[in-house]
Structure formats: C-alpha cells, structure tokens
Amino acid sequence: MLLTSYVFLYVFLPAFLAAYYLAPRAWRSWIIALFSYVFYGWWRPDFVLLMWVSTLVDYSCGKGIVRDRRRERSGKRFVLLSCLSNLGLLAYFKYANFGVETLNGILASMGHDQVSWTAVVLPVGISFYTFQTLSYTVDVYRGDAEPASSFRDFACYVSMFPQLVAGPIVRYRSVAEQLRTRTHSLEKAAIGALIFQAGMAKKVLLADTFAIAADAGFGADSLSVLEAWVAALSYTFQIYFDFSGYSDMAIGLGLLIGFRFPVNFNRPYISRSITEFWRRWHISLSSFLRDYLYVPLGGNRKGAVRTYVNLALTMLLGGLWHGAAWTFIAWGAYQGFWLILERLSGKRSLFGGLPAFAQNLLTFVLVVFGWVFFRADSMGDAFRMMGAMVGASSGAGAGLFIEWTPMQTLAMIAAPIVVWGFRTTQEQAAAPRAWWMMVVFLLFLVSLMHLHRAANVPFLYFQF
Amino acid sequence: MDELIHVPGEEDGGPVAMGPGVRKISLALLLLGALVILGTTAMDTLFPAPVVKPIGQEARDLMQAKLQQNPWDGSLASGWETHLKARSRVRRSLAPFWSAFVMKVLNTVPADLVAGQDGWLFLRDRIQPPAATRDRGIRLMGQTGAAIQRRLARMGSAVTFIPVPRKAVACAEKLPRGMKSDPEYDAGIVQALRERGVTLLDVTRAWEDVPAEGRYLRRDTHWAFGGEKALARSIAETYPELVTHETKLWLQEAPTAAPALLLDFAAIQRDHPAVDWINGDVSIRPYLRPREVLKRMKKLPTDVDVAVVGSSFTRNFAFAELVAVALGRVVYPGGIAGTPFGGSLAYFAGKFSGRRFPSRVLYEFPIHQAFQIGAGSHSAQQSLAAFFTGTTEAGTLPLPVDLLGPFTFAEKPRRGGKVLFPEGTLLSSGDGVLQLRIKTWGDDSTEWQLRSTGALQYWVLGPGEHEVLLPVIQSLPDGSEVGIVAAQGAAPTATVTVTVEVDADLEHAVEIPLEPSGDHGLQGASEAVSVGLHDVVTIQWTGSPEEIDVLIRGVTPDGVEREVRATFREPVSKICVLSLTPFEAGEITAVEVQGAIGEVRAFLAPQLSD
Structure with a gap:
C-alpha cells in the first residue's frame, strides 16, 4: 500500500488510528502488527509469510542466544542462523535474478547454453525488514540490546508499517523501550501530523514534479549538455525529496502512535565532503553499515590498507543493497572511491582550501555524478549521460524542454531554497513556529488535491 | 545509537518546548487535518459518487480485468483502489478545480496528456507510434485492409477505407513547439493500404482547406464539425454515382458546448463546473431533418445501399448524417464507440447477417487504431475474428x-x-x-x-x-x-x-505460359493479361526448391505501375497463391518466377462468383 494512496489516507489510516486509540494499551502493539500485515500484504498477501518467517526465526534466535548465555555458551550459532535466514531471503529474492542474468551472460559469451530461470518477484521492503531483524539478533548477541520481552513487541517492531517498506531502518534497541511503554499526547500527534504532511508535500509536489524531467532525460538517446545537467539535477532533487519525504511521513506516522523514530536525513546537500554527505544522507543505513559491516570487518583498527579495503567493501555492499545491478555496484564503488580519497587527505574535504560555498558546490557536483550511476538503466547509459554532462558525448538533444512547464520551473526554484535555505523538517518540528505549521498544512491540502487529479507515483525507495 | 526525532516536551528530546500560541495552532491544525481526512472518508462512504459506466470496448476490458483479478498479484487490491477513488465524491467535486487551475495557470497536465499550444490537449500515447511495432503495424494494416476488402467484396460490398489522421498529425501546428508526431506513420498506413489495392479516401487531402480548429476539437480526441463536413463533401465528390438526392434532407445546426473528453484524463469530469472555466469552446451539433429519416436510418432500413461504419468518430458525432445530406440519400449509420480496429465492422456484419449487404461501405477508422494491429492487441484481433467469422457466407x-x-x-x-x-x-x-x-x-x-x-x-x-x-x-x-x-x-x-x-475459382483458372529466363528463372505474360479486382495467381511446382521468388508486375486502370512480390524459403507446399487486388482490375504485364524446380506452372484464377 502506498502512503499517498486514496485507500491508505482515507480508509486504512482512519481505521488504524481508531482501532489503535480505542484499544486497551496492552493490545496496541498487536493492533499495529495486525494492521501492518494488512498494509504489507495488500498487494501480495503471500509475502506476509516471509515476514512471519523472518519474525519467528529472529525472535527465536534472540531467545536462543539468551538460553545459550545461561549455559555459558556464546550463542554464535543463533547469529549464524539469523544471518543465514535473513541474508538467504535477501539473496534469493533480491539477487537471484541478477546472478542468473550475469551467469547467462558469461555462458552466452562462451557459447554455452543458458540456464533457464523464472524471474523472482522482489517483495517490497525486504531489504529493510531483514536488516532490522538481523540487527536485533546481532545486538542481542553483542549485548547491546536486551532480547524482546514479548513476541508481541517483536512482531510489532518487525512489521511496523510506517517505516516498513522504505525506512528509516529502525534498530530494535532504539525502540525497545518505546515498544514496552510510550507516551501519547496531542502535542506529539500534532507534530507527527505536521511532519507527515511535510513529507507528503515533498513527495507529491516536488519529487513527482522532478520525476518528469529525470525520467525523460534518463530515457533519452541523445541529450545536449544543458539537458543532461537538468536531467541529472532533477533526479538529484527527486531522490532527495522522494526519500526524505517518505522518511518524514514514516516519522510522522510513528509520532501519531507515540513512537520516535531515528532521524534519517540532515540536509545532505549542504555537505562539504563526501564523508560529511554520508553522515547526513540515509543516516540509518550508513550507521547500520558502519556498525554491522565496517566495524566487524575491522574498521580502521587494522592498519591503513585494511581501512581502505573495509571502506571500499562497505560501500560496494551498500551499493548492492540498493539494487541488484552493476549500476548500483558502480555507485557504491564511486562513493567508496571518494571516501578513501578523503581519508587519504586526512578525513578532510578534498576542496579544503576553497571557500565554504565552493566546497559545498563541488561536493554537490560529485554527488550529482554519483546519482547518474544510481539512476541509469545500465552502465552504458550512465557513461552516456556523464559524457553528455561534460560535453563529450552530447547530442542534438532530446527535446527535454519541449514540455517544460511553469510547475517544473517553480520546483527548480523551490528545491534549492528548501535544500539550502531551510532547516530540516525534524529541526522545524523540534521548535515549531506558527508560520511553518500553517504553510505545511496548506501544502498538505494542495498535495491532496494534486494526488486526486492523477495516478499515484510509487516511492523510489520501494524498489530497493 | 541513531539519533531519534526530537519532539517538544519529550523527556530526552525537545530543546524548545511549545509556547501556548504555537500549541493552540498545532492542535487546531491537527483537528483540521483530521476533519479533512475523516470528512472525506465519511462523505465518500455515506454519499459515494455514482459509478461512471464505461461503454463498448472499455466496458469489455473492465469486465475482463475484473474476471482476472486475484488477491495474489495485486490486481484485486488495485481494482479496489481504482473503484474507491472513482467513487469518491470529494475527489470528484474538488479535484477538478485544482486540476483546472494547474492546467490553466501552470500549463501542467497529468502524464497521459500533452499540453499543446493555445490550450490544445493531446493524448500522449497517440503522438508517437510504438517504436517496436511501428513498421509491422504499417505492413499488417495493408494486409488486414486487403483481407477485409476481399471479404466484403464476397459479401457484395465495395468498401472505402477512411483512415482519419491522428490529431497530432492533422493538427501538428498545435503540438508544443519542437514536438514530433511521426506523420510518416500515417502516410505509411495510407500507402500500405493503397499498395495492397485497398480503396480509400485521402482525408488529408479533404482537409487541406480546413484549419486545425476545424479538423479536431481542442480538448477532445475527436474531429470537429468542419472536418466532418469537409469529409462528407469529399465523399460526394469522389462517388458522384452515389449522389441521388432521392430524399430531401437537410441539417439544422445548433451551437453547443464543445466535447472535451481529454479533460477526463485530468480528473475533470464532463459535468463538472470546472469544464466551463477551462474549456468554453463552442461546437456545432447538426441535427438531421426531417426527423423521421434519422429514425428510419437508425432502424436499419431494408433498402440501404450505403453504410457509414466506424468508430466513436461516427457514433458520437454526426458524420453519417452529414454523409446522408451530401449524398442526398438514406445511409446506415454503423458507428460503434470504444471499439478497436474492426469492431464496428464486426457489429455491422452481424447486423446485416442474412440480408443483402449495402453495395458501398464507408469504413472510417482513426489511424491510431493501427497501433493495436501492429502490437497484436487481443481486443483488435478479437474484433477482426468476429468480423471474419460473421461473414462466412462468402464462398471459398x-x-x-x-x-x-x-x-x-x-x-x-x-x-x-x-x-x-x-x-x-x-x-x-x-x-x-x-x-x-x-x-x-x-x-x-x-x-x-x-x-x-x-x-x-x-x-x-x-x-x-x-x-x-x-x-x-x-x-x-x-x-x-x-x-x-x-x-x-x-x-x-x-x-x-x-x-x-x-476465395478464387481455381477450376476456371487460365494458365499463364512460362518461358525460361536467365539461369533459373521463368517468365510469363509476354502480352498484358487483363485481371478482375480480386483475381489471384497461383504458381505450382513439383520439385523441392530451397527458395522461390515470385514477382508479378502490372498496372492499375489509371496506369499506375504496381507489383506483387513474395519470397518463400524452403517451401513445403507445392503451391503459392498471390492476390492481384493491388492491380485494381488493371493488367498483369509480367510474371517472373525464380528458384522453382520441376514442372512449374502459373494460373490466373478469377474470384468466385456468387
């Protein structure tokens, strides 16, 4: 179910909130789980089974670790089981098609028969909830988190619909206490509603408007230099407003039922280095990769070379997590390359000697080029787009401006103001001002109208 | 641990607590937001908007989609969502105002549409033919057209195809500056039909003196009154023998709000007040007089000699009436809205089943329907199958x-x-x-x-x-x-x-003597041979050749040189049958056969007579 769909806004959400607040406190986590299963299984009910498997396995693993500890055993076997089941699910559903395609490519080039294969459908949000359940087992094993006190709380944690399909990735220990006891207040709900509304406006009014030029540009055969930049910039803004919009909606929904979720974006495009960018972009993923991949690999504790190798590996896998395609791997490698280069120069911006705005601008340009890998359908397309951006392979143009509308011009003007000029939604929410609240509410009404006039556009991060 | 969202008043979080004024506003907005959502839910549940009933192919597609819905692939959920959205009274009442504002002020339309110049709207998927099936579509339209013509000829009807150019081609000057609409595709369809000997009326020529506003409606997918009228006049000029003035007919023209079907795509339903604000165009609605004639036409007259068969262009507008006035005779109005290519022909064949077919069938179809033929669309093929199955009385x-x-x-x-x-x-x-x-x-x-x-x-x-x-x-x-x-x-x-x-009389076939020519070739028809409209040539051989090339040259009665060419690789059969329809009952001037082995013979067979 899409958070911007009619059925969610006018049927599911009112029904859920009514059931949640009318239910006795002890039942509320069950209500969340129950509605979350409906939410998740709305399009594919069979995929709920996968979530149940993941929930049961990791809940049992958490219990198993505790039992082993009592018997003075490490509990490692349960971590292994959790890794195997979660990463196995992820490997099969997300990477099997890619693996077979790659294998068939190799076999074809060698003149051998190809492996016949029925493509596997990717369950929405599997990348998110498998990471969450995995983090639970690892945290319990490490002693960073207490095992879930009840199956109800754990099922609620895994399935929680606001952030289920596109993050932020919520670690168990972040919400363990809230699962047991959380406060509800009108003020909290009011702020939650406003954050939700702000996220919706970002998605519907900005991201979907930028999608027009981004889709047209990345789908074109030949682009002029200007068109290539407009397409790349459009995607840069689209992905930010789309993803941060979803995160805002998830955080807002969480607050409506008393949960405080992690902050996921902190003005990433104001960064002056790629290192800083990764502290501000999809924070819940970068901290997850840091804590569950980079650090276990040895982090920076095993010498300079291993640090760089670990960094590269982490970013490569981070890229692959986003999607099973060479373009995502290239995007991960690209990010890793700049992170290593910055580390080599002493964890400073590569443009350290320049004024702050120039450092920001050049870092932003690097990020824009990175998004080209991320968005392109193939490596060839990515290089063609980059070539067009630097004037090396630009062509006659794809007529990107033929249908350019005043709405797109408005979005192009508004986006930099929002990105560079405004505080983040969470900063605004922490100290809300009357004008901000009223503008957000007005934009929410406009978003509803805008949603009503056309088909819903799915969130970009649903595919990851 | 990840930093959690700060909220004013939360124990570990808020750097600034909410002031009383801000608190009041936030609570008021929470209440307002809840009212907006719950109010919409309540309104849509208690007073849902009436269902818009689809017609024709849309209705069949919807029924088919409903039958195929299941909960396991999202189709059932998607169907519910569409239904809920469609029945939302709040949406249908309020969204059109916003949509009209966005369209008029920000020139922004939903993705299905293209906003052209001067407020013109176009359907996006009709501006460019699908690249993958473009050429196939052109080729198949020629062959399908020829097959329809052959079949109708066997039923006693001569057909004239009226391929209506796409809006984006006929009114290309109204597209956004720089946007291309592939006019060669429309010309290709006309050319392919012509090369196959299909009789057709060149609409582009008929519209030469008609401005864009007269050809198509600005915010609709259909033609405008001027275009219809020019075409009806052109029919009368092309077929003077059909003009009888046997019945005194005239049109009473009344101004009316111009149809604006494309606004539906922007969620502005036709009965919504926003339509007047955004559209405001006036069109002419002609009424055929005397009234009794129109009633007679619609009741399927027994003695009708001319039928106007076609799509919604005919059904929803007054094309048949205009043709009736131009010809001065009663015509059968056989327009069916919402059908794919061939759909109205199938309906027409069903109507006349067991009766004498009209001697002239004017078959109007918008050229974008050829997209479906090229793509092998199920509904188009189903319509064609229905037409051919409905005309099996033709002998073979x-x-x-x-x-x-x-x-x-x-x-x-x-x-x-x-x-x-x-x-x-x-x-x-x-x-x-x-x-x-x-x-x-x-x-x-x-x-x-x-x-x-x-x-x-x-x-x-x-x-x-x-x-x-x-x-x-x-x-x-x-x-x-x-x-x-x-x-x-x-x-x-x-x-x-x-x-x-x-569908040819092989028993009365006449042999065309073939003489050796070149290394492995044979040549026949050293003297021109007259042919009938739907005659065929059969080439027969006794050996097992690797490949056979057949080339038949000829001229139409107007002196236009045409040829029929076919290549068959590794043929299994010992016979090939080639239609001579492209020669339009002219003459064969040469028959060339390459690669045939054994005893090779060519025959000219006339179409079966009733």
Missing part, C-alpha cells in the same frame, strides 16, 4: 490437397484441439487470400486461437458442431508457421478439422 474452395504437402489436415481430425501448419506450408500474399475453414466438435465450450505472425485471433465456441472461416494474415516472412490452438490448454473433448481454402 479448398486448395487441391495434393499440392499442400504432408501437412494437409483436411479430413484429418485431431483430438486435443491443436493443428499446426509449419513454416513453408501456407504460401500466400498473406492478405486473406488463403482462408482456413475450421470445424470443431466439442461437448463443452471451447476457446480457440489462430496464431500466425500477423494475427492472434481468438474465438469462443459453445458445445456442439461449429464452423468458422478465418483469413490467413501474415507479416514477414511469408509462409511462416500458422497454428490453431485450443486457448484453454488441451481441449480433450474437442476435435478440430481444418481445410485450407481460397
């Missing part, structure tokens, strides 16, 4: 069995409901000159498909014995595989027999 004769090779299924019933004519078996010009008489016997209903490179025709037969006659329409390469398959897997209780037939 079986091809000589001994020439069809080892894959002759006549009198060879097979259980299991599958008959295959492998590559090299059915050798023809691929325009319906060969036809398959398919007889089925079954205890239950059975569903069948005719699969070839040019068609995927589909039909359902009830229990018992049935017979259908379907033309073989193929795209390149000629002579490729053709199969008749039970659509619902194996049909264990069904038996199918297929006979290959030709």
Whole structure:
C-alpha cells in the first residue's frame, strides 16, 4: 500500500488510528502488527509469510542466544542462523535474478547454453525488514540490546508499517523501550501530523514534479549538455525529496502512535565532503553499515590498507543493497572511491582550501555524478549521460524542454531554497513556529488535491 | 545509537518546548487535518459518487480485468483502489478545480496528456507510434485492409477505407513547439493500404482547406464539425454515382458546448463546473431533418445501399448524417464507440447477417487504431475474428490437397484441439487470400486461437458442431508457421478439422505460359493479361526448391505501375497463391518466377462468383 494512496489516507489510516486509540494499551502493539500485515500484504498477501518467517526465526534466535548465555555458551550459532535466514531471503529474492542474468551472460559469451530461470518477484521492503531483524539478533548477541520481552513487541517492531517498506531502518534497541511503554499526547500527534504532511508535500509536489524531467532525460538517446545537467539535477532533487519525504511521513506516522523514530536525513546537500554527505544522507543505513559491516570487518583498527579495503567493501555492499545491478555496484564503488580519497587527505574535504560555498558546490557536483550511476538503466547509459554532462558525448538533444512547464520551473526554484535555505523538517518540528505549521498544512491540502487529479507515483525507495 | 526525532516536551528530546500560541495552532491544525481526512472518508462512504459506466470496448476490458483479478498479484487490491477513488465524491467535486487551475495557470497536465499550444490537449500515447511495432503495424494494416476488402467484396460490398489522421498529425501546428508526431506513420498506413489495392479516401487531402480548429476539437480526441463536413463533401465528390438526392434532407445546426473528453484524463469530469472555466469552446451539433429519416436510418432500413461504419468518430458525432445530406440519400449509420480496429465492422456484419449487404461501405477508422494491429492487441484481433467469422457466407474452395504437402489436415481430425501448419506450408500474399475453414466438435465450450505472425485471433465456441472461416494474415516472412490452438490448454473433448481454402475459382483458372529466363528463372505474360479486382495467381511446382521468388508486375486502370512480390524459403507446399487486388482490375504485364524446380506452372484464377 502506498502512503499517498486514496485507500491508505482515507480508509486504512482512519481505521488504524481508531482501532489503535480505542484499544486497551496492552493490545496496541498487536493492533499495529495486525494492521501492518494488512498494509504489507495488500498487494501480495503471500509475502506476509516471509515476514512471519523472518519474525519467528529472529525472535527465536534472540531467545536462543539468551538460553545459550545461561549455559555459558556464546550463542554464535543463533547469529549464524539469523544471518543465514535473513541474508538467504535477501539473496534469493533480491539477487537471484541478477546472478542468473550475469551467469547467462558469461555462458552466452562462451557459447554455452543458458540456464533457464523464472524471474523472482522482489517483495517490497525486504531489504529493510531483514536488516532490522538481523540487527536485533546481532545486538542481542553483542549485548547491546536486551532480547524482546514479548513476541508481541517483536512482531510489532518487525512489521511496523510506517517505516516498513522504505525506512528509516529502525534498530530494535532504539525502540525497545518505546515498544514496552510510550507516551501519547496531542502535542506529539500534532507534530507527527505536521511532519507527515511535510513529507507528503515533498513527495507529491516536488519529487513527482522532478520525476518528469529525470525520467525523460534518463530515457533519452541523445541529450545536449544543458539537458543532461537538468536531467541529472532533477533526479538529484527527486531522490532527495522522494526519500526524505517518505522518511518524514514514516516519522510522522510513528509520532501519531507515540513512537520516535531515528532521524534519517540532515540536509545532505549542504555537505562539504563526501564523508560529511554520508553522515547526513540515509543516516540509518550508513550507521547500520558502519556498525554491522565496517566495524566487524575491522574498521580502521587494522592498519591503513585494511581501512581502505573495509571502506571500499562497505560501500560496494551498500551499493548492492540498493539494487541488484552493476549500476548500483558502480555507485557504491564511486562513493567508496571518494571516501578513501578523503581519508587519504586526512578525513578532510578534498576542496579544503576553497571557500565554504565552493566546497559545498563541488561536493554537490560529485554527488550529482554519483546519482547518474544510481539512476541509469545500465552502465552504458550512465557513461552516456556523464559524457553528455561534460560535453563529450552530447547530442542534438532530446527535446527535454519541449514540455517544460511553469510547475517544473517553480520546483527548480523551490528545491534549492528548501535544500539550502531551510532547516530540516525534524529541526522545524523540534521548535515549531506558527508560520511553518500553517504553510505545511496548506501544502498538505494542495498535495491532496494534486494526488486526486492523477495516478499515484510509487516511492523510489520501494524498489530497493 | 541513531539519533531519534526530537519532539517538544519529550523527556530526552525537545530543546524548545511549545509556547501556548504555537500549541493552540498545532492542535487546531491537527483537528483540521483530521476533519479533512475523516470528512472525506465519511462523505465518500455515506454519499459515494455514482459509478461512471464505461461503454463498448472499455466496458469489455473492465469486465475482463475484473474476471482476472486475484488477491495474489495485486490486481484485486488495485481494482479496489481504482473503484474507491472513482467513487469518491470529494475527489470528484474538488479535484477538478485544482486540476483546472494547474492546467490553466501552470500549463501542467497529468502524464497521459500533452499540453499543446493555445490550450490544445493531446493524448500522449497517440503522438508517437510504438517504436517496436511501428513498421509491422504499417505492413499488417495493408494486409488486414486487403483481407477485409476481399471479404466484403464476397459479401457484395465495395468498401472505402477512411483512415482519419491522428490529431497530432492533422493538427501538428498545435503540438508544443519542437514536438514530433511521426506523420510518416500515417502516410505509411495510407500507402500500405493503397499498395495492397485497398480503396480509400485521402482525408488529408479533404482537409487541406480546413484549419486545425476545424479538423479536431481542442480538448477532445475527436474531429470537429468542419472536418466532418469537409469529409462528407469529399465523399460526394469522389462517388458522384452515389449522389441521388432521392430524399430531401437537410441539417439544422445548433451551437453547443464543445466535447472535451481529454479533460477526463485530468480528473475533470464532463459535468463538472470546472469544464466551463477551462474549456468554453463552442461546437456545432447538426441535427438531421426531417426527423423521421434519422429514425428510419437508425432502424436499419431494408433498402440501404450505403453504410457509414466506424468508430466513436461516427457514433458520437454526426458524420453519417452529414454523409446522408451530401449524398442526398438514406445511409446506415454503423458507428460503434470504444471499439478497436474492426469492431464496428464486426457489429455491422452481424447486423446485416442474412440480408443483402449495402453495395458501398464507408469504413472510417482513426489511424491510431493501427497501433493495436501492429502490437497484436487481443481486443483488435478479437474484433477482426468476429468480423471474419460473421461473414462466412462468402464462398471459398479448398486448395487441391495434393499440392499442400504432408501437412494437409483436411479430413484429418485431431483430438486435443491443436493443428499446426509449419513454416513453408501456407504460401500466400498473406492478405486473406488463403482462408482456413475450421470445424470443431466439442461437448463443452471451447476457446480457440489462430496464431500466425500477423494475427492472434481468438474465438469462443459453445458445445456442439461449429464452423468458422478465418483469413490467413501474415507479416514477414511469408509462409511462416500458422497454428490453431485450443486457448484453454488441451481441449480433450474437442476435435478440430481444418481445410485450407481460397476465395478464387481455381477450376476456371487460365494458365499463364512460362518461358525460361536467365539461369533459373521463368517468365510469363509476354502480352498484358487483363485481371478482375480480386483475381489471384497461383504458381505450382513439383520439385523441392530451397527458395522461390515470385514477382508479378502490372498496372492499375489509371496506369499506375504496381507489383506483387513474395519470397518463400524452403517451401513445403507445392503451391503459392498471390492476390492481384493491388492491380485494381488493371493488367498483369509480367510474371517472373525464380528458384522453382520441376514442372512449374502459373494460373490466373478469377474470384468466385456468387
């Protein structure tokens, strides 16, 4: 179910909130789980089974670790089981098609028969909830988190619909206490509603408007230099407003039922280095990769070379997590390359000697080029787009401006103001001002109208 | 641990607590937000908007989609969502105002539309033909058109195709500056039909003096009054013999709000007040007088000689009435809205089943319908199958069995409901000159498909014995595989027999003597041979050649040089049948055969007479 769909806004959400607040406190986590299963299984009910498997396995693993500890055993076997089941699910559903395609490519080039294969459908949000359940087992094993006190709380944690399909990735220990006891207040709900509304406006009014030029540009055969930049910039803004919009909606929904979720974006495009960018972009993923991949690999504790190798590996896998395609791997490698280069120069911006705005601008340009890998359908397309951006392979143009509308011009003007000029939604929410609240509410009404006039556009991060 | 969202008043979080004024505003907005959402829910539940009933093909597609909905692939959920959204009274009342504002002030329309100049709207998917099937569509339209013409000729009707150029081509100057609409595609369709000898009316020429505003409606997918009128006049000029003035007819013209169907795509329904604000165009609605004649026309007159068959362009507008006035005679108005290519022909054939067909059928179709033919669209193929099945009264004769090779299924019933004519078996010009008489016997209903490179025709037969006659329409390469398959897997209780037939009188064929020419060639028709409109040439051989090339040259009665060319690789059959329709009853000037082995003979066979 899409958070911007009619059925969610006018049927599911009112029904859920009514059931949640009318239910006795002890039942509320069950209500969340129950509605979350409906939410998740709305399009594919069979995929709920996968979530149940993941929930049961990791809940049992958490219990198993505790039992082993009592018997003075490490509990490692349960971590292994959790890794195997979660990463196995992820490997099969997300990477099997890619693996077979790659294998068939190799076999074809060698003149051998190809492996016949029925493509596997990717369950929405599997990348998110498998990471969450995995983090639970690892945290319990490490002693960073207490095992879930009840199956109800754990099922609620895994399935929680606001952030289920596109993050932020919520670690168990972040919400363990809230699962047991959380406060509800009108003020909290009011702020939650406003954050939700702000996220919706970002998605519907900005991201979907930028999608027009981004889709047209990345789908074109030949682009002029200007068109290539407009397409790349459009995607840069689209992905930010789309993803941060979803995160805002998830955080807002969480607050409506008393949960405080992690902050996921902190003005990433104001960064002056790629290192800083990764502290501000999809924070819940970068901290997850840091804590569950980079650090276990040895982090920076095993010498300079291993640090760089670990960094590269982490970013490569981070890229692959986003999607099973060479373009995502290239995007991960690209990010890793700049992170290593910055580390080599002493964890400073590569443009350290320049004024702050120039450092920001050049870092932003690097990020824009990175998004080209991320968005392109193939490596060839990515290089063609980059070539067009630097004037090396630009062509006659794809007529990107033929249908350019005043709405797109408005979005192009508004986006930099929002990105560079405004505080983040969470900063605004922490100290809300009357004008901000009223503008957000007005934009929410406009978003509803805008949603009503056309088909819903799915969130970009649903595919990851 | 990840930093959690700060909220004013939360124990570990808020750097600034909410002031009383801000608190009041936030709570007021929370209440307002809840009212907006709950109010919409309540309104839409208690007073849902009436269902917009689709018609024609849309209704059939919807019914089909509903039947196929299931909870396991999202289709059921998606159907519910569409239904809920469609019945939302709040949405249907308020969204049009916003949509109209966005369209008028920000020139922004939903993705299905393209906002052109001066407020013109276009359907996006009709501006460019689908690249993958563009050329195939052009080729198949020529062959399908020829097959329809042959079949109607057998029913006693001469057909004139009226391919209406797409809006984006006819009114290209109203597209956004720089946007291309591939006018060569429309010209290609006309050319392909012409090359196959299909009679047609050049709408582009008829519209030469009509401005864009007269050709198409600004915010609709259909033509405007001026375009209809010019076309009706052009018909009268092209066919003066049809102009009789036997009936005194005239039109009463009344100004009316111009149709604006495209606004529906922007969620502005036609009865919404926002339509007047955004549209405001006035159109002419003509009413045929005297009133009784119109009633008579619609009641299927018994003595009608001219039928105007077509799409919503005919059904929803006054084209048939305008033609009636231009010709001064009663015509049969056979327009069906919302049907794919061939749909209205199928309906027309059904209406006239068992009766005398009108001697002239004017068949209007918008050229964008050719997209469906090229893509092998199920609904278009279904319509064509219905037309051909509905006109089986036309006579045909079986091809000589001994020439069809080892894959002759006549009198060879097979259980299991599958008959295959492998590559090299059915050798023809691929325009319906060969036809398959398919007889089925079954205890239950059975569903069948005719699969070839040019068609995927589909039909359902009830229990018992049935017979259908379907033309073989193929795209390149000629002579490729053709199969008749039970659509619902194996049909264990069904038996199918297929006979290959030709709609020409082979018994009265005249031999065209062939003389050796070059290394492996043969040449015939050293003197020009006159041909009838739908005559055929058959080439027969006795050996097993690797490849046969046949080239027949000729001229139309107007002196236009035309040729019929076909290449068959590794032919299995010993006969190929080529239609001479492209010569429009002119003359054959040369027959060339390359690669044939053994005794090779050519025959000219006339079309079967009734």
